Amino acid sequence: MxxxxxxxxxxxxxxxxxxxxxxxxxxxxxxxxxxxxxxxxxxxxxxxxxxxxxxxxxxxxxxxxxxxxxxxxxxxxxxxxxxxxxxxxxxxxxxxxxxxxxxxxxxxxxxxxxxxxxxxxxxxxxSDVDPDAGETILAAHLSGGTLELVLRNADGTCSVAGGTKDISYGQLLDRMGVELGYPFPAGKSIDDLACSYAPEGLKNPFSRVFTQKTYLNLSGLETQLKSAIFDTGLTGEAAAYFAMERIAESFCTIADEALAETGASRMLVTGGVACSRFLRNYCKDKNYVFGDARLCSxxxxxxxxxxxxxxx
The missing domain is CATH 3.30.420.40 (ATPase, nucleotide binding domain)
Incomplete structure (x- = not known):
């Protein structure tokens, strides 16, 4: 058959x-x-x-x-x-x-x-999200070169509902990882570092990511990361943790705004960055549906x- x-x-x-x-x-x-x-x-x-x-x-x-x-x-x-x-x-x-x-x-x-x-x-x-149910799906595509919030229509066409105005989370993490000596792609290495670090009450030295409704800019955080790694002596573990904190925080900001603007009840999250244990834990109380980690990459x-x- x-x-x-x-x-x-x-x-x-x-x-x-x-x-x-x-x-x-x-x-x-x-x-x-x-x-x-x-x-x-x-x-x-x-x-x-x-x-x-x-x-x-x-x-x-x-x-x-x-x-x-x-x-x-x-x-x-x-x-x-x-x-x-x-x-x-x-x-x-x-x-x-x-x-x-x-x-x-x-x-x-x-x-x-x-x-x-x-x-x-x-x-x-x-999951209980059915792409063939004839409904519009609000999804976040977070991968090496993509940071997009999309409305996926019943006919499979998509319209952009938000995302980045410059670089993606994946690009930021890969560049950071290579600077720290990890092989490309370096997202998992940075995620592992972040998950192994305990901040013990330390304040995040990086400014919040600039967001405007459902869009954001990451170039400012990238500049701060380069300075922290090469000029201030911040450890790789600490830099990874605080960078991931700003990433997760900014994602929740634009994702929640997209949910409010579209009236969607939840958001499907996919792409390689969606495999991040740090991000998943940070978002655990949100109305986000993360796919199986193996099927996100x-x-x-x-x-x-x-x-x-x-x-x-």
Whole structure:
């Protein structure tokens, strides 16, 4: 019986392949590999990331196709960052072209969605948020290069409801981590440092993040962090804790404002930064729905689930 969906996602820093059951939505396979960033560097050029995706995809597909290939009914891939006109990033062409070849070979249906849609679907998995219920979903997409509050409509289109005016939380944490000597991406390292530190009544030395309704600016906090690390001798643990405190505080400010403005009862939170233990603990009393931490970071599960919802 051909009832499975193969999902592919080739984002800026992760190559992902997943298989789900179109009928039961069971996750049968979730394979990923992080792209390699040279020590001391703070990212990858699109051409370098694309090259790595093409090298990674065969290995990941070899892990899943021998067992599930004969039952593939649809192949789904993320083809752009967001479900908005003009949204484009070269890295996604790796997954798109691989999906086209696989669908043709398998005689399977071919489905495309945005990377952001995949994040929303993956985060909603296992919760009572249903992307196919015909309702508008208010979601926060917090990842390495994205800090957006979006209204995801019943037809899958999205409109921006808030976010950053400059850099994202992920960029701030990655840059901070690299400055402290951690490999890129450094978000988890900073989160671990923050969770291990006890402030013992010390006042946060960083100014509050500037917010205006549902938008914020993080460049000021980045400047303060650089000064603290290089000029004041603040320990890495303390810098991480106080930076995460300002990040969590600012997120709650714009998220609560978005809830009030839209009239939504809750907010779905996804993206790599949503894996943060510090952020989750800080927000534990809020009307936020955090997805399973493993399904918040870049993956192809949500893309595969989207394909299952569209599978004929």
């Amino acid at each position: 051909r009832n499975l969906v193969l999902g592919l996602d080739t984002s800026n820093y992760t190559t992902s392949v997943a298989v789900t059951d179109a009928q039961t939505k069971e996750i049968l396979a979730d394979e990923r590999v992080l792209l390699t960033v040279k020590p001391g560097e703070k990212g990858l050029r699109q051409s370098d990331a694309l090259f790595q995706h093409w090298n990674n995809l065969p290995e990941l597909l070899e892990r899943v196709l021998p067992e599930y290939g004969a039952r593939i009914a649809a192949v789904a891939a993320s083809d752009k960052p967001r479900a908005q006109e003009g949204s484009y990033m070269p890295v996604f062409t790796a997954g798109v072209n691989a999906a086209r070849m696989l669908a043709a070979q398998c005689g399977a249906q071919l489905v495309f969605c945005s990377h952001q849609e995949g994040h929303i679907r993956a985060a909603a998995y296992g 870049d993956n192809a599960v949500g893309v595969s689930l989207f394909g299952g919802a569209r599978c004929r």
